[in-house]
Amino acid sequence: MRIATFNINGIKARAELLLDWLSEARPDVALLQEIKSVDEAFPRGPIEDLGYNVETHGQKGFNGVAILSRLPLEDVTRGLPGDAGDEQARWIEATVVGTRAVRLCGLYLPNGNPAPGPKFDYKLAWMARLQARASALLNAEEPAVMAGDYNVIPQAQDAARPEAWREDALFRPETRAAFRRILNLGFTEAFRGRVQGPGHYSFWDYQAGAYDRNDGIRIDHHLLSPQAADLLTDCWIEAEMRGREKPSDHVPVWIELDA
């Protein structure tokens, strides 16, 4: 089972790119972030025509997540537990059954800038709720994948110019500590389970020719429960997608599970 996470930065602006990519790359599951669309406006028809089941959790203008799957999706839930008053669409879950059942969680973690400030407080509070959900998933002792745009640069080696991000909400010590608290529960960050060393990025800013200079950061991740980590056979970043016409500022990051 090949699962890709992809922040598409607007489904209206990126529908053609998404359809081309689905046709060519044929992920079994695609977890999308920043669809920036209400559910009713999501182009589910053309995606279904390519053989995908579609589940969305959108809102007007910003945020929004979706799961596309060639296999049926079961037990779909929307919204990260822990704050009934949180109206931002950043979390969706579903179970997909291949040779094994896998619980899939698609997430768009808050950016948190400027930091410090209320947006950074929201980011850290959201990460605390994520930790609680992660802990509950561990207790189930089943394969679970939490994948998406984490807006977290885990280590200095995950940025081309780490010093430029030192004060940023994506790299501040509080952010990285909150990320490690989730890993320390027993989750495996799939890419670092497979690839070592610097120079691997999943996001390049549109400004200042960041992609041409390879001035990137690695912020799109798959976190695996122990039972999912047992099934991990590969993980890679589809960096070439950043060089296409009218690209997203993020690229797909893939895992392959023996499931």
Add this chain to the structure above:
DNA sequence: ATGTCGAATAGGATTCGA
């Protein structure tokens, strides 16, 4: 702040968020 982009509002340029 920026060698930028997408969406909303409004019916073009401005604002927000990233």
